[in-house]
Amino acid sequence: MDPRTVILYRSKHHGNTKKLVDALVTAHPEIDTIDVATLGKEEYPDLSPYHIIIVGSGIYYTKFDKDVLRVCDHCLRDGDNVIGLMTYGGAAKFNGGDLDGVCRMKMATLMCTYGCPGFDTFGPYKLVGGMNKGRPNQEDIDGAVAFYDKFLADYGEILVEERLKRDKRDAFNAAHPAGGLFTNLKRSAKKIANRVKGEGGKETSAKTEPDTSAVAACESVAAGESVAAGGADEPNAPIKSNASENQ
Numbered sequence: 452m453d454p455r456t457v458i459l460y461r462s463k464h465h466g467n468t469k470k471l472v473d474a475l476v477t478a479h480p481e482i483d484t485i486d487v488a489t490l491g492k493e494e495y496p497d498l499s500p501y502h503i504i505i506v507g508s509g510i511y512y513t514k515f516d517k518d519v520l521r522v523c524d525h526c527l528r529d530g531d532n533v534i535g536l537m538t539y540g541g542a543a544k545f546n547g548g549d550l551d552g553v554c555r556m557k558m559a560t561l562m563c564t565y566g567c568p569g570f571d572t573f574g575p576y577k578l579v580g581g582m583n584k585g586r587p588n589q590e591d592i593d594g595a596v597a598f599y600d601k602f603l604a605d606y607g608e609i610l611v612e613e614r615l616k617r618d619k620r621d622a623f624n625a626a627h628p629a630g631g632l633f634t635n636l637k638r639s640a641k642k643i644a645n646r647v648k649g650e651g652g653k654e655t656s657a658k659t660e661p662d663t664s665a666v667a668a669c670e671s672v673a674a675g676e677s678v679a680a681g682g683a684d685e686p687n688a689p690i691k692s693n694a695s696e697n698q
């Protein structure tokens with residue numbers, strides 16, 4: 452299976468970043484693209500089919516486009532693999548930290564970034580005819596394609612394998628929902644009860660049946676009753692809960 456790639460981008464100043472996007476798609480027509488400018492405010496794309504998510508943007512006020520970051524924040528999930536793609540007017544060294552931050556918060560990985568200067572007429576630069584005229588140039592554009600080709604050669608297969616593992620994990624989790632706090636408490640109580648039973652043989656006849664008092668206590672808590680450690684009738688029971696909060 453070949454890795455699937457999508458480019459999620461915004462290029463609002465001079466279309467500089469879009470030049471890199473277009474070159475990547477020309478070299479790899481199988482790549483899908485999503486221009487964030489075409490999405491509604493509450494419209495979020497499904498990135499789950501993609502092994503590689505390229506996030507492209509000009510740098511505006513030292514950051515990736517805020518709508519690009521918002522969509523990333525909403526759509527990325529654990530195990531996603533991201534490449535940053537950017538053009539900028541000034542120095543490159545601090546760019547991309549914000550995208551990295553969003554990836555970390557979503558437990559996705561910013562694997563690498565490619566960036567180059569882009570024509571910039573923002574603010575005072577307009578008065579002097581702009582900075583970085585002619586950028587990205589052909590060398591910048593070819594560099595972006597070569598960068599992606601190398602990434603694909605180095606990581607393509609690995610990312611497909613890792614995604615299969617995630618898909619399996621997802622399928623397992625869907626088949627074995629963890630449940631809420633009280634489901635877990637009940638499970639623990641049942642385990643304890645079974646262990647007590649398992650120690651049996653030596654037990655008195657009263658203990659040969661599983662001790663279900665802990666289970667009953669959990670069920671009482673789930674039903675919203677006050678329960679003390681010694682049983683449901685103790686007056687100074689501190690535990691109170693609402694079952695609906697935990698389902």
Ligand SMILES: Cc1cc2nc3c(=O)[nH]c(=O)nc-3n(C[C@H](O)[C@H](O)[C@H](O)COP(=O)(O)O)c2cc1C
Binds near residue numbers: 461469509511568570
């Ligand atoms: C509002 C605005 C703010 C910008 N802020 C920065 C900046 O903080 N640092 C920088 O290096 N370039 C900055 N730039 C220049 C752009 O990053 C550069 O022109 C980029 O190539 C634009 O990409 P685009 O044409 O794809 O939008 C800014 C440009 C604009 C319009």
